Amino acid sequence: FEYAGIVKVGGLGEVPANQTKHLANDYEITVFIPSHGQLHILEKTHELEKLPFNCVGQISPSQFGINEPETTYNISFYKLKINNVNIIVLHGENPFTSSFLDDKIVYNPDTLSGKICFFSIGMCCYADFLIDNRKEALPKIIHIHDYHAVIPFIGIKQILAKNGLDVASLITIHLLTWPRYPIDFYRTCGIDHTPITIHVKEGLKALTLNEIFTICKKITEGYQNPTIEMVGAFVSDLVTTVSQSYLKSDIIPNCGNELIEFKSNFVWDGCDWEYDEIFHQVLKNHENEMRDVLQIPLDKNLTISDMKKYLLTHKLSNLDKSPLIRSEKVLNVINEISNGNEFIRGGYIRSFNESGPLVITTGRISPQKGFETIFEGIPKVIEVIPNAKFLFLILPTDYSLNEIRNYAHFVKKYPNNL
Template sequence: MEVWMVTFESKPLVKVGGLGEVPVNLSKELVKKGFRVKIVIPSHGLISSGKVKLVGDLEGFKVATYRWNNIEFLVLGGNVLEDPEVYGQRLVEKFIVFGKAVGKLLESRAFGEPKILHFHDWHSVLALVHSKRVSADHKTVFHIHMLSRKYFDLNVFIESGLNPQDRIYLPEGVITIKELHRECNGLIEKIAARVADKVVTVSKAFLVESGGVLDFIGKEFAEKSRVVYNGTDWSYQENLREVLNLHKRRLVWYTSGRIGERKVFREYFLKEAISRLGEGEPKIPDPRIHELLESYDTPPFKGGGRVEPFKEDGPLVLMTGRLSSQKGFDVLVKAIPRILEEFGDIRIVVLPIPFWEKRQLLEELLKLSFDYPDNVRVLAGYVPSVYKLAHLAADVFLAPSRYEPFGIMALEAMVSGIPVIASKTGGLSETVLDIREWGEKGTGLHVKPGDSTELALATIDMATVMETAYREDTTLLSKVTSEKVLNMLQQDLKLGYRIRESCIKRVEECFTWEKSSEQLIKVYEELIPQR
């Protein structure tokens, strides 16, 4: 069976956020199970830069191909689709043109005739509508990773080459574009839910909780909605091998050969590696952000986004991700003074992916490095040379999202053996198991979204649990604020080690891409039963 994934981003060609992980990793597993898979993406400058092979023109659009792990990428370019800024100022224009280009691609039939078309997030909705105008022969899945809640005027559909009187094939009959737009009040995800044969999202909580998917698109779509959890392609052993390949020589020198202990990774990262990044790192796509970071050239900064090492080792708290208030970076800003007031040995390392629109939030984080030079470092941008090392070194990972449909970053942390302080929302409420309820089988602590005090106290508690396991004494127990956590720790000073093991086991047993693909195949088989 041939499946096409239609998405705005996908590794290895274009990745900005978590969305870029999903289509390709699902596709890799589908290929292993005998499916033929193609991923359709906008060029985002790939064609004009010569990074993909141009194979033809399609009524004003360019088509290029790229093969990777038995997956064929179909890259659609020309005009605005060559804008390298994936989610920049011309995003809506790109969304319109991409929908039209996918329609032309399907009409041509020159690149295949998929049985299933799988569309990811709102950027692909016009393409979905075009697909149902072109033919009723294929089945469609609309995959919601994040709700945009966007409204678009009927003129947007017209600009994409859709006539208001064009008829499209819905699961329950035929409807015109104009009627569809009116019935769904122009809400783009609701239009997609009406058109698609199945709706998929990434966690049960995100599907049914207040303000979630069904709350927005309508409870009438519950019957056609399914959950396919995300996964991670990380594994603890593979991360360990990769880190040793990159750092073994300096680790041996720095630690006098003591490279088997996890605490050694922490000390090496904090006091050495954090200040010795790979060439060209941190990688900062936006030149305006790069220029801003160049101006930070006094300790603990060294210009260009680089930082000085810490002078002393200490419990390491890590946070990564796209810089936004949705991810809770502003909550962290408010929590840091309380954390360090109560537990001054803690080291906090933040690895945000910055955007110009959020430069004020970035500067608030950077200021904390000046306020707490012995405790806080911010490496803004991509730092592949130390990213996995940071995960192997860390004691606590923070995921204080205000809302989070799934949260792949929590899986990456847990499979690296890091307990997660996570907001009790969306997918984080399902992937992270609170130790106050699950005991040593837990994988972190839940906090109220947006509550900086809860975040601070939970961070102190978990850092104490993890550091006590290293020290194997009771000197830190007075810092614990939760009676349940304190009771657990008094009974087992090595609790932190068992929580690390539970974190790794949780991901390996429940949240691999193989597991995700098995869930997805069940959805596909509902649409096209396999004999």
């Protein structure tokens, strides 16, 4: 659902982009993603090819919260390349479909179910197109990142099964978010009664969606609908996550226990950043302004301490552009918490009066990030280090409105440190 170069909300978007960049030298890689309203931008920066078919049909939108009669959906497909990787973007060709697939807020709670639904229907259409026209282009393996592509994957498996075919699969669960949908929602997304082959402890077994739900419900507390993450882990051939501890403490216990433990593993989180490359990029972009602001002559080398002072005492309140926030709900909360307070003005923030020892953290607001732990530690730290600075570069979402309000209280309480 995220891919750096198309759209990204947090660190997740960097993962498939970096993986595919390195794999593309040896393998033919294709990434599928909803347009998230980026098509008009991509048209200006990349060569786009509109694929020669549309996915058109009728749908009752009540399953994703729209109280309207049955209506027509129309999905088109656009292909481009980024770093030698094929990208296929799913776009809504009529206003109704576009209101979901092209919503710029990637995880908008008001449109997310519809976006997943049309992504699933579109992917099933694409699989049918390949079988009818380009069978040699069918994938050898499908890699699913988090739950959003699980239902589309099941649909593709069913299309393949109807044609005597199958595909290997791998799901990487980066962060559990516990989404649950009734089985009727899966039906709305195009999933039917066709059995799919699943890698179980005893070997391979063909199961229908009803059977998958029954098996997952038996190990779900209260026999409630299973999370899509549990369903995704069960139907995938391999299950991975980002660390050994997260695998053992969260993924296996909450996504199937013995149903998935035998086919689960982890790949350490990592990145391919080069320190020197980043250092010189900062100098390239900011050296002149940094020297002007800090009054540092050309014959003196800039240090990390200089960069920190420049960031904390100047650049924070002199960004080239305000941070991009598309969600009206988030913007309304920001306006609410900034009313009468000077630390926010139209998306900009107030710089610190002085530099100091710095704690810097970034990420999307979620319990796993541990932001609350840092907030709780601030008063204890500044008792010992009064000039300590805490800089949170966080990504607010529609799901974290209360946290935004709570964090604002800390800013007001410690204006010289946070």
